Amino acid sequence: MKSLIRRIRWARIGCILCGLLAAGAVGYGCYRDSLDTELVEYRATVEEGDTLWGIVAKAATDKEDMSKLTWQVMHDNRISDPGHLQPGTELIIHVKKAREL
Template sequence: MRKSLLARIRWTRIGCILCGLVAAGVVGFGYYRDTTTTQLVEYRKTVEAGDTLWGIVGQVATNREDMSRLTWQVAQDNKIADPGNLQPGVELVIRVKKAREL
């Protein structure tokens, strides 16, 4: 008596092959992601009376930027300990990803 097709398939071997293919895909994607470079554009803005860090970053950011993360990054880059107490006359450096030009 012959076994059915499902009984004859070696599921363990197929599972190992599929896991290997997925692992190779993950490694390939990681390599691709790390080799693509993101171009940054640097803006300089002098703080004026009444300005907030969120407002200044909002003037520069595109709609694709995460405002919270970008505001945090600007505070870190410019060594701002208290973002609520910006002093007029301080020059901020803001780096954002270059937008695709149409």
């Protein structure tokens, strides 16, 4: 009976330690990604025939979510109708700086 209790206690302690280790790994991953987020500002001038998506795509990296970035550019530049961009308008685009290896 005593050895059964010891096995149960060790199993419970092992499960608790695995849970704490997993929580620590997830927490560290979130912390690490938020540390070096540096934004770079790009300025683009709208030309005849340009689309907002096309302008944003020139400044975005492969890891950017284009939908979110396009929405952010619309919000930052107070664009209510992206289908009617005026040529000559200067857009400010903030993107995350690509990490250097």
